[in-house]
Amino acid sequence: MKNYYPIFICCILLFSCQQERLSVEEYISYIKNPENGLNVNKEFNEFEFELIYKPVEFIAINEQRKLIIDTAWYQQRIKELQDLQYYTLKIASLSGSDMMKTGINTAQEYANRLHYFSDIAQYDIRLIDGKDTLTCALFHFERNYGVAPYNNIVLGFIKKKGKQKTKTLSFDEQVLGVGKVNLKIEENYINNIPQIILN
Secondary structure, eight states, X not given: OGGGHXXXXXXXXXXXXXOOEEEHHHHHHHHHOXXXXXXXXXXXXXXXXXXXXXXXXXXXXXXXXXXXXXHHHHHHHHHHHTTEEEEEEEEXXXXXXXXXXXXXXXHHHXXXXXXXXXXXXXXXXXXXXXXXXXXXXXXXXEOOTTSSSEEEEEEEEEOOSSSOOOEEEEEEOOSSSOXXXXXXXXXXXXXXXXXXXXX
């Protein structure tokens, strides 16, 4: 019986190391849940900055907008997305007012802020990925014309192969009066994202 003990231990370790598998709906909820470490936020003065890590699988299933996934389309979309790592940086006004107008008084200040976020902010954002510092390969500021107290910036950076390292988004912000913002997502949360059961 003693000869089977090491085999028994190895089987337990093998099954305990396997990633969790979730349905499409469960997977979406998992990625969005801040308790799973893929969303981090900090408050600075009148603003809250939230960084959301978005795996390519999450993007692909969200683009289909349904729970029954077209597997062939999904696999093709993953191939198209796989060279970058994707994030959303959400900047919100803590007062509940329009983020773009918070703390300013003139139309010129608003125009300066819009110009900054549309055309310049990309060059003030870096991703520290392990020992590498990456510039934005994809940047899109989403205007919402004041219908919500926040604005989103969609970001993409070159993705390194292999096991993912801790990511720190560094934003040397120039128009909100906040200064440097650092938001960190730990590597263990990224490397332990569950797999999806497509259908």
